[in-house]
Amino acid sequence: MDEGTRNGLRFELLGPLRALRDGAEVPLGPPKQRAVLAVLLLQEGRSISYDGLVEAVWGGAPPLHVRNLVQKYVSGLRRALGDAAELSWTGSGYRLTGADIDDLRERRRLVDEALAARRAGELWRAGELIERAEVLWRGDFAEGLQAPYLATERVRWAEKRLTVLEARLAGAIELGQSFEYVHELVRLVAAHPLRERLVELLMLALYRTGRSSDALSAYEAARQRLAEALGADPGPPLRSLHTRMLRQDRDLLPPPPLAVS
Known part of the structure; x- marks a missing residue:
C-alpha cells in the first residue's frame, strides 16, 4: 500500500x-x-x-x-x-x-522496470512499461504554478520525459514498428526542432518505411535549423546516420518480421 x-x-x-x-x-x-x-x-x-x-x-x-x-x-x-x-x-x-508524490514514485518504478526489461532484451515489455509511465502525465510538471524552483524542476522533468519517450520510440523502431510511429515523431520534431535524437529516430523510421528521400530531407531540414539557431553542424551520431543512409547501409534495413508460431 x-x-x-x-x-x-x-x-x-x-x-x-x-x-x-x-x-x-x-x-x-x-x-x-x-x-x-x-x-x-x-x-x-x-x-x-x-x-x-x-x-x-x-x-x-x-x-x-x-x-x-x-x-x-x-x-x-x-x-x-x-x-x-x-x-x-x-x-x-x-x-x-507523511506525504509522498505518488505519481512521481510510480513513474520512477515503471521507468526503472522498463530500463531493466530493455537491458534484458525484452523490448515489448519495456515499451509497455514506458507507455504506462507516460499515461501518468496530465500536463506539464506542476503546471500553472509560478515559482522559480518549480520552473527549474519543470524544465528538468520535461527533459526526463523526452528522454524516456525517445527510449520508447527507439524500442518500437527496433521491433519493426516504424510505420506506426512516424506521425508521432514528426509531431515531436516540430515541437523540439533542435533535438537531434528525435531527428535520428524520425530519419530511421522514414528510411525503414521506404521513404529514404524523406529521411534525407529531414536531415537537411535539421542541419539548416541547427545552423540558423545555433551556428552549429549536426552532431556525430546524426551525421553518421546520414552518411550510412547515403551509402544504403544494409544494417539500417528493418528487422525481419517476428515468426508466428
Whole structure:
C-alpha cells in the first residue's frame, strides 16, 4: 500500500498539483499556497529553511510582507492536509512528513522496470512499461504554478520525459514498428526542432518505411535549423546516420518480421 493511501491523501505533480482523498480532489488554497506545498513535497521529507522556501517560491524579489504570507500559507496547508501529513517547523526550517508524490514514485518504478526489461532484451515489455509511465502525465510538471524552483524542476522533468519517450520510440523502431510511429515523431520534431535524437529516430523510421528521400530531407531540414539557431553542424551520431543512409547501409534495413508460431 502506498504512502498516499495509508495517509488518505494521494499527491500528484505530473500536471497541475492535486491532492486526492478517495478519488475526490482536496482544495489546496490559492496558487502561491499550492506552490509552497509543491516545494515542500519535492524536499521528500527534508527540511527547507525559511530563506530557502522564500527563494524557491518568490525568487530574489519577494513581496514586502513575505514572512506573514509564509505563515498564512503554512497555516492554510495545515488545515487543508489535516492529519494526512505533518507540516512542522524544525527550528531551522519547514518540513513536510507523511506525504509522498505518488505519481512521481510510480513513474520512477515503471521507468526503472522498463530500463531493466530493455537491458534484458525484452523490448515489448519495456515499451509497455514506458507507455504506462507516460499515461501518468496530465500536463506539464506542476503546471500553472509560478515559482522559480518549480520552473527549474519543470524544465528538468520535461527533459526526463523526452528522454524516456525517445527510449520508447527507439524500442518500437527496433521491433519493426516504424510505420506506426512516424506521425508521432514528426509531431515531436516540430515541437523540439533542435533535438537531434528525435531527428535520428524520425530519419530511421522514414528510411525503414521506404521513404529514404524523406529521411534525407529531414536531415537537411535539421542541419539548416541547427545552423540558423545555433551556428552549429549536426552532431556525430546524426551525421553518421546520414552518411550510412547515403551509402544504403544494409544494417539500417528493418528487422525481419517476428515468426508466428
